[in-house]
Amino acid sequence: MKNYINTNIPNFKIRFATKEDNNLILTFIKELADYENLLSEVVATEEILYESLFVKKQAEVIIGEYNNEPIGFALFFHNFSTFLGKANLYLEDLYVRPSMRGLGAGKALLSALGKIAIDRDCGRLDWWCLDWNKSSIEFYKKMGAIPMDEWTVYRVENQALIDLANGLNG
Incomplete structure (x- = not known):
């Protein structure tokens, strides 16, 4: 993929992060x-x-x-669907600075992820959204996203993860 991903927004471009962006990424997080x-x-x-x-x-x-000037980012990685038999993209974080919202940057970042997923022959693009974040939920639905309400997210972390790894749970 090229260094820059074209958008339809004047003066707005999307690029892949480099090592030099490490501090910026942490700031966005x-x-x-x-x-x-x-x-x-x-x-x-x-x-x-x-x-x-x-x-x-x-x-x-x-x-x-x-x-x-950097105004937002998306952090993503591949996961895998056994049902589809192929990789997917998982969006961990999408963020646009509040002062720049309404420009279309969030939509452009999601669109770029869609293009990356298509270019890499991924089956889908997934992410989570906090239940209270109504503006993001509406935004995602406008983009064609479907809430997966029938699924519950589970997490094992900290000491429970260590215990699991050592076969001490349950």
């Missing part, structure tokens, strides 16, 4: 967490992100720029 009232849960550091994104390549980031 913290801004998003603050918006979601979850800032206290962010334990990521520049070192952790660098290792995860640019050494292990466990996820990828695209950055939206308006007038050459």
Whole structure:
């Protein structure tokens, strides 16, 4: 894929993140967490992100720029559907700075992810959204997203994850 993904928004472009964006990505993550009232849960550091994104390549980031200034990002990675028999894209975070919302940047970032998914022959694009975030839910529905209300998200973390790994749960 090219360095820049074209959009229909004047002075707005989307590019893949590079190592030099590591601090910017962490800044966006913290801004998003603050918006979601979850800032206290962010334990990521520049070192952790660098290792995860640019050494292990466990996820990828695209950055939206308006007038050459970064205004938002999307962090994503591949997962796999056994039913489809192919990879999918999973969107972990999508964020546009509040002062730049309404420009169409969020839609353009989602559209870019759709293009990446199609180019990589992915079966679908998935993500989660907090139940209270009504404006995002409406935005996603306008983009053709379907809520998966019949599914419940489960998580194992911290000591429970260690216990699970050691066969100590249940």
